[in-house]
Amino acid sequence: MTKPLAQKIYRRDVVEHMRNELRSGASLESYFKESFPAKEKELLPSTIVLQTKAPVLKAPKSDPVSADIDNAITLYEHYRNLDETQASDPRLWVYLSHVEFRKYSLVRWGLDGTYKDLKDAAEKTKAINYLLEHWFISGNDRDLRRHAIARLWWAAHLTxxxxxxxxxxxxxxxxxxxxxxxxxxxxxxxxxxxxxxxxxxxxxxxxxxxxxxxxxxxxxxxxxxxxxxxxxxxxxxxxxxxxxxxxxxxxxxxxxxxxxxxx
Amino acid sequence: MKVNSKSYPHPVLGNGDDLGGFFKVEFPYELGREEVILNPTFGLKNSGIEELIKKGRASFIAEVECRSTFFRKSFSTRNANERFSIPAKSLRERVTVGFYICADQDIKGYRPTEPHADYEGATFDVDAGDVLAVGGYSSFVAEKSFDPLRPPVSSFMSITEGFHHEGPMQIDYDQEKITVVLSKADWKNYLEVRGQKAAQGILHGSIVFPTLVDAIYKIRNSTDYEGANWYGRLAAILEAKSLEDKDEFEAAQRILDNPATRSLKGIDTLTSMSDDEIYD
Known part of the structure; x- marks a missing residue:
């Protein structure tokens, strides 16, 4: 039997730093890359106990929307023990979108093309706002509805x-x-x-x-x-x-x- | 308790001067580790509506909404005093509670009692769910360790280092907490004094107080930040301390417990202490 795992989450100040880095444009290029190693000192073990490793979410490049239902069910089955308070914690969802389910998030809610395609400040600002909307959460249900991963869990939980x-x-x-x-x-x-x-x-x-x-x-x-x-x-x-x-x-x-x- | 006037298709008690009498709600609540208890007491004076409740044709309603957790639920009773329980895990941050009296069934030919002269003698067809009386709405912060009567400023405000090397501080309202952004030069100096007990009053007076005045102004004059956590916490503090009718300048001073006085005491302490004494 697999040893129970404590779900990792980001520290609050790390989330704020990441948000500021993106808002300033300093980290924008990293949102085109699959690799995004999280440093241990940036993480906390949460009280969320998991019996198995995180599942893989489907990310078909041709039609990523078509996998929403399967992904919502897969995700909800894995995180069935979350309560509503835990499931509205930005630290969890920001960690999941940036680290655990990064590949899925990049395909479903990532930016098209490459960093070099963002020609001017207006295009960069638009890209930053899009990423802030789908990769971060401030704490209200509008953010949960739009976040790459949280939206899947909540869609299943509410229904x-x-x-x-x-x-x-x-x-x-x-x-x-x-x-x-x-x-x-x-x-x-x-x-x-x-x-x-x-x-x-x-x-x-x-x-x-x-x-x-x-x-x-x-x-x-x-x-x-x-x-x-x-x-x-x-x-x-x-x-x-x-x-x-x-x-x-x-x-x-x-x-x-x-x-x-x-x- | 706040009440917003609306245009209803029939006269509603508590909506302007539609009907004579009153519908008032006392609303104590308890934040427990496992459950949140709402304990409203409904005060009603309007013979027609009292009669509808007595006959089981209308009920007192408490509608609870929490935007952080997709929670929206109504609780119904015909008792003047009731106790509703909500699992604590279902609520987070700001919770809004609205109070109403609603029809439980269709009421044909409803003739309100003590109507405004405009409605004298008129009858209305009321459907199940229609609002008959409004008792206003209130809000609280569902954080079990958060006591709105003794709020730590850090619960809704933080201070961080900015990208600018020098210049004035800036305020960012788009975060979970109101974020005061200091220049790199100010941040360096801030780090040197923030651990000092005597400096707390000075920091409150020079950084927190002006920010708080501005934030209270924002709450009262804009709906842009309603979903933000800081907004809910600050609104709850203003309500809990009965500061809703005080101007921003006075309300901020009350929340921070007279920052000018504390600043001056802090300066006096620092100037009379040696370097070895100032850290606790």
Missing amino acids: YAPWESDPEFFGDLKNKDPYYYTRVLLSTQDIYQQVLERAMGRSNRVLISVLDFLGKNKKFAQSRESIRTLMKELNLAYGTKKIITLDRASLSALIEKVAADIN
């Missing part, structure tokens, strides 16, 4: 077998596939962005109910504009109606009604 986490509300949705709603969420970039980018997405009951609707209405789910309008309308309704307090049947009926009005 894994809701009938187990909230049986009273979602008992009737029981499915053989515990990742059914993860698959719906990551089936297109539009669903992920439009559903999770809205404040509504923070409510697990609203999130799963919307995904349940989208899973059953595939034509609707293929339209970015329809999904965007649905979430916008639900947000607007939330101003005067606490839809989070509704029972499942009423919430589903409301989503269907709003969607019907869009079509």
Whole structure:
């Protein structure tokens, strides 16, 4: 049996230094390289205990988005014991994107071309902002949604077998596939962005109910504009109606009604 | 407790002068290692809404939201005093709690009591989930070791070395903490004094205090930094110390416990001590 491993994380001051180095442009070139050795003195052993070594995430260069679902499941299975507090710690995710899953991060959320292709200051600034968005976290859920690795874990965590986490509300949705709603969420970039980018997405009951609707209405789910309008309308309704307090049947009926009005 | 006025399709208690009476919420909370306990007490005076709650047609709602952990959940009760428990691991940093009274079912022909003259005699069709009363919202920092009444400045502010060799200090609000960036020359001098107890008041007066005044101004005049950790912590401190209606200058002095006085005492101590005495 493999000896349990303590997940390594960066020290907080190291994360801040790395962020400053990138922001200044000093480390920009390193984000084109696969090698990024972490020095032991920069790391801390965390309280996260792992039974196996980190898995390899798929990084097909031709269509990296297509591997999101498999990668989310692989990652979540490996880090199933994380709680929400641990899973919102920037030190963990910055370490994982820069070191443990660097190859994946470079393919999926890296920069195109080479460092020399960045001709002027404007291009460099744009590249830096892109990297800050996908390789670093400041601590809010917007950063977690956009971070190369954190987004995969959270996509799976927020959608894994809701009938187990909230049986009273979602008992009737029981499915053989515990990742059914993860698959719906990551089936297109539009669903992920439009559903999770809205404040509504923070409510697990609203999130799963919307995904349940989208899973059953595939034509609707293929339209970015329809999904965007649905979430916008639900947000607007939330101003005067606490839809989070509704029972499942009423919430589903409301989503269907709003969607019907869009079509 | 803050309340934002909104335009509702029906009169709502607590929303401007829509209805007579009041809906007030006392909101003590406990930050435990395993769980966070919310212990709201709901004070309601409006006979129509009181009657709806008594008949099971409306409930008190506490809506809890934590942007750091994708947490958004509502808790419902018809008791005037209730205890809600949330696993501590589900919350991190700033947590916002909003209080409402919502309809539990569709109410056709709802006739509010004590309405503003504009609504006198009017009836409304209210749906399940519709807000009938707003009690405002509050926030706290869900850090078990963080006591907002005794905040270490280091919990929301840090001082670092910049790239510029000399010149004025700069403030970076885009970090987890407010980051004061000193020139290399200032940083070198800062390192020499920061371990000295007597220098703490001087550093608070010269570096932390002006930064804090600016940060409080930012909180009150901009929504750009709402997601930042420092924003949540500083907002919670202002609320916990009841400094929300104080101007930035006074609020910052209260948080830092009169930095001018401490600076002057520090200078007096340093000038009267020999080099061997100043480190503790």
